[in-house]
Every structure is written in structure tokens, then in C-alpha cells.
Amino acid sequence: MSRTQSTILWIYAVVIAIWPIRYVVLKYIFSRLQFLTPDSPTLDPTDPPLVSAIIPAKDEEASLADCLASVSAQKYPRMEILVVDDRSTDRTLEIAREFAARDPRIQVVHNDHLEPGWTGKTYVLQKLADQARGDWLWFLDADTDHRPEFLGVMMEYARSNKAEMASLLPELRCETFWEQVIQPLGGIVLMQSFPVQRVNDDRSKLAFANGQSILISRRAYDAAGGHAAVRDRFVEDIGMAYKVKNLGMPIRVAMTKGLVSCRMYATLGQLVRGWSRILYDAHDRKTWRLVVKLLDPIIFCQSGHVVLLIALVLLATGSPGPFPAWLLGLSLVHHALMYAVFRVIYNASVPRSRYTHWFPVGNIVSDLILIRAIQMCLTGRVTWRGTSYGPIAAPAADASGSPAQG
Missing domain, CATH: 1.20.58 (Methane Monooxygenase Hydroxylase; Chain G, domain 1)
Structure with a gap:
């Protein structure tokens, strides 16, 4: 040789x-990760604060009914549900109105435009947050499905950790070959960049949240500037987490088992477009x-x-x-x-x-x-859900707090 x-x-x-x-x-x-389950402690029902569930939906006719059914079935006693149809071309608005007709807690808003300088999701989230009456805001995606215990568990998790912002990571529902093969790898890339233990360490500058399920106090949301402060972000969840943590307010992230699930993308094209957008913005462009x-x-x-x-x-x-x-x-x-x-x-x-x-x-x-x-x-150009953005500059340091600083 x-x-x-x-x-x-x-x-x-x-x-x-x-x-x-x-x-x-x-x-x-993985052995050190905390997993919340339906059997985890729930918030004491005595005089619970009002929670506003906020659900943005664009062309979500395939999943919105299941999502709304699971949110409506929450055991948590004080909740309002706000749904915004964001320029959908399918039956999303019709489905939302059908649920609102049966449940007086549900309010439906239709959005027909996008203001310059905003991404579609941040614009409608701010719009609903302005209307919300809750002491706590629960932002969730329309492709999530929750057990009835979910909100009570999430509220208790935030309370017991004195967190002003909490985010729970859903289990993935992967039904096709491409979902099964690609989704776990996208998740591990994010975990490498945003280790949960460091995110939950108040001494670390690293911050992270998952927009599929975020609970934030009204006090923290307003102090951080709301979604207006991260209006041009595609991962507004991470941007908001940095805003809150930079104010010295505790944030917490936990895994779940049997508590909430999510089907992010169904096709190979959606997986490629969706994950490239997430990784692009999560790494500060x-x-x-x-x-x-x-x-x-x-x-x-x-x-x-x-x-x-x-x-x-x-x-x-x-x-x-x-x-x-x-x-x-x-x-x-x-x-x-x-x-x-x-x-x-x-x-x-x-x-x-x-x-x-x-x-x-x-x-x-x-x-x-x-x-x-x-x-x-x-x-600097991104196309997502039928809307083209760009050219787009890198986010300001105080909005994202680059993970390299953590």
C-alpha cells in the first residue's frame, strides 16, 4: 500500500x-429532554386567565376542521378562538364560519390584502392579536391537532417555570414516503442550531420557539412589540422568542408525546419549499x-x-x-x-x-x-404560499439575536 x-x-x-x-x-x-403528555400537570381551574387562541389559515381546507374541533374541545375553561382566513382560494373561510355558527367562542376574520413590508403570516397574526382580549395569547397553526388536555398542560408548564413565553414541539404526522424520510432531518438541523437546553437556560442568549404552538403573555407580547417587531420574518416565532428573551423575560420550550401533532407538509415540493424557507430565515439569511x-x-x-x-x-x-x-x-x-x-x-x-x-x-x-x-x-427573494417577497435584507440583530451569540 x-x-x-x-x-x-x-x-x-x-x-x-x-x-x-x-x-x-x-x-x-434525548435522555435529558422534557416531554409533556396528557398526564402532565394542568393549571388549577380556579379563576384561570382568559386565553385567546389565534389561528392563521390560508388554503387549509384539508386540516382546519380537525384543528378547530380539537381547539374547541379543550378542557381549559376560559378561552376565545380567533381564526383569520388569509386570502384563501379553497373552502377555508367556509369551514371556519361553519364552526363559528356552532361555537360562540369562535370569531372569524377575513383578510383580503397584505401590507408592504410584512410577511403574510405576521400581518394576520398582528391583526388578530390586536382584537384578542386574552391575558395570554395562544398562537397555533391550522395543521395542528390537540388533545383536550393540551392548553391546561401548556398553561401550567408556563406558570410552573415562570415563563412569559412557552412553546411546545408537536409530534410529526408523516403519512407519505417523503415526509417519513425528510421531516426528521429538517428537525435535527434546527435542533443542532437551537439546542433546547440552551434555549431554556436564562443565562444563554439563544432563543427559539415553534410557531405551531406558542403561548405568550399579553404583557410580554406588547413589550416585545408584537408581530410588528418581526413583520418581515418568515420564522416570526424565532424572532419573537429573541425579542422576549432579550427583554430578560424567561422563555421555555418542551417536547410532547400524545399531546399535540402536526402535519407540516404533504408533498416533496412542499417539503423542499417549506424547509428551505425555514432554514434560510432561521439562520439569519x-x-x-x-x-x-x-x-x-x-x-x-x-x-x-x-x-x-x-x-x-x-x-x-x-x-x-x-x-x-x-x-x-x-x-x-x-x-x-x-x-x-x-x-x-x-x-x-x-x-x-x-x-x-x-x-x-x-x-x-x-x-x-x-x-x-x-x-x-x-x-434575497422568497416565494411562499402564492406570495413573492424580495429582495429581502438580513434581519436586524436585535430582532433575531443571531444564534451565534448564544
């Missing part, structure tokens, strides 16, 4: 060595940060697939010496270790996932998502 071949094997062995470390770290992180994120899977994941292919070609063509066999052996070890790590990731997002062995395909699509997010950084 030549000196060059030995050097290649040693470098590749170093790349492989990162995977046992990742496995141990992931298992440790900065090209270099997304390039770093892209280099990780290329160096530590895709290298294994390339090496395996090279080893097989060398063996098939009768290349002399032990180098091809060593290369093949290391590649098989690499794939086994990657599988172990991705099994932890997939099972955390989709319990008993049957799609872990498809992680190489998921990695390739994830690379394409990151490349698309980088393209957004370079052009």
Missing part, C-alpha cells in the same frame, strides 16, 4: 470517528452559516457513499493491493455507524420509523434544501 493510500485511509478513519461521538451525544441529549450547515453532511455523510462506490469500482476492476478492501471495510463501518445515529434521529421524530435505511436519500434532499436556502440568501 502506498503512502498516499495510507494517508487517505487515515483521513477517512478520522471522518468516521465522529459518528460514535454523535451517537453518544444524541442519546444523552446569512450565506456562510448555511454553507457551514451544508458542508457537514457532505463531509461526514455523502463521503461514505462516494467511498463505497469507489471501493466497489476498484474491486470490480481488479485493482491490486489491500487498499480497495480496506476502503470497502471502512465504508461499511461508516454506513453502520451512520445508520445507528439516524435510527435515533428518525425514531425520535417518527416512533418506530420504518424508513431509517432511506437516510442516504434524505441526506441528498436535505442538501438540495440547504442549497435552495443559500440561493435565497444570494437573491
Whole structure:
């Protein structure tokens, strides 16, 4: 074996060595995560504060009925429900009005325009927040489905942690092949950038919230400037979390089991467009940060697939010496270790996932998502849910509080 071949094997062995470390770290992180369930403590029903549930909906006819049914069925005793139809072209408005006719707590607002300088979601959220009467505002997405205990558990979680803002991470409902393969990988990219333990540490500047389920006190919302303060953000949830935490107000994030679920995107196209938009804005629209994120899977994941292919070609063509066999052996070890790590990731997002062995395909699509997010950084243009935005500048530091500061 030549000196060059030995050097290649040693470098590749170093790349492989990162995977046992990742496995141990992931298992440790997941073991420390707090999970809220329907059996978690709920807020004492004696004189509970009024909560305003705020639901933005644009072309959500497939999920809005289930969402409204689950929100209406909450055991929490004092709640109003505000739904805004944001320029929908389907039956969203009709469905919302049908529920409002049966439940006097539900108010329906129709929005037919978008003010310049706002994203569609931030504009309608601010519009509903201005009308809300609650001491607490519960922002949720129309594709979420909640157990009746949800709001009581969330309120108690905020109270017991003295949090002015709390966000619970739903379980993912993944029904198609592409959802099963891609969704867990999008989630782990966010977890790497926003570790829950650091987010929940009041001494850390790092902040995060998930717009699928956010509970925030009216006091904190107004002090942070409302959604007007993050009007141009596509991840307004993270922007708002930074605003609140920068005011010295505690925020908390927790995982859930059996308490709330969400189906984010149904098709491959929606997954690519949705996750590229999220990662673009979550990383402050900065090209270099997304390039770093892209280099990780290329160096530590895709290298294994390339090496395996090279080893097989060398063996098939009768290349002399032990180098091809060593290369093949290391590649098989690499794939086994990657599988172990991705099994932890997939099972955390989709319990008993049957799609872990498809992680190489998921990695390739994830690379394409990151490349698309980088393209957004370079052009400053984003198209989402039928609306085109851009060119868009990077968010101000006080609005996002770059995760690099955490």
C-alpha cells in the first residue's frame, strides 16, 4: 500500500470517528429532554386567565376542521378562538364560519390584502392579536391537532417555570414516503442550531420557539412589540422568542408525546419549499452559516457513499493491493455507524420509523434544501404560499439575536 493510500485511509478513519461521538451525544441529549403528555400537570381551574387562541389559515381546507374541533374541545375553561382566513382560494373561510355558527367562542376574520413590508403570516397574526382580549395569547397553526388536555398542560408548564413565553414541539404526522424520510432531518438541523437546553437556560442568549404552538403573555407580547417587531420574518416565532428573551423575560420550550401533532407538509415540493424557507430565515439569511450547515453532511455523510462506490469500482476492476478492501471495510463501518445515529434521529421524530435505511436519500434532499436556502440568501427573494417577497435584507440583530451569540 502506498503512502498516499495510507494517508487517505487515515483521513477517512478520522471522518468516521465522529459518528460514535454523535451517537453518544444524541442519546444523552434525548435522555435529558422534557416531554409533556396528557398526564402532565394542568393549571388549577380556579379563576384561570382568559386565553385567546389565534389561528392563521390560508388554503387549509384539508386540516382546519380537525384543528378547530380539537381547539374547541379543550378542557381549559376560559378561552376565545380567533381564526383569520388569509386570502384563501379553497373552502377555508367556509369551514371556519361553519364552526363559528356552532361555537360562540369562535370569531372569524377575513383578510383580503397584505401590507408592504410584512410577511403574510405576521400581518394576520398582528391583526388578530390586536382584537384578542386574552391575558395570554395562544398562537397555533391550522395543521395542528390537540388533545383536550393540551392548553391546561401548556398553561401550567408556563406558570410552573415562570415563563412569559412557552412553546411546545408537536409530534410529526408523516403519512407519505417523503415526509417519513425528510421531516426528521429538517428537525435535527434546527435542533443542532437551537439546542433546547440552551434555549431554556436564562443565562444563554439563544432563543427559539415553534410557531405551531406558542403561548405568550399579553404583557410580554406588547413589550416585545408584537408581530410588528418581526413583520418581515418568515420564522416570526424565532424572532419573537429573541425579542422576549432579550427583554430578560424567561422563555421555555418542551417536547410532547400524545399531546399535540402536526402535519407540516404533504408533498416533496412542499417539503423542499417549506424547509428551505425555514432554514434560510432561521439562520439569519446569512450565506456562510448555511454553507457551514451544508458542508457537514457532505463531509461526514455523502463521503461514505462516494467511498463505497469507489471501493466497489476498484474491486470490480481488479485493482491490486489491500487498499480497495480496506476502503470497502471502512465504508461499511461508516454506513453502520451512520445508520445507528439516524435510527435515533428518525425514531425520535417518527416512533418506530420504518424508513431509517432511506437516510442516504434524505441526506441528498436535505442538501438540495440547504442549497435552495443559500440561493435565497444570494437573491434575497422568497416565494411562499402564492406570495413573492424580495429582495429581502438580513434581519436586524436585535430582532433575531443571531444564534451565534448564544
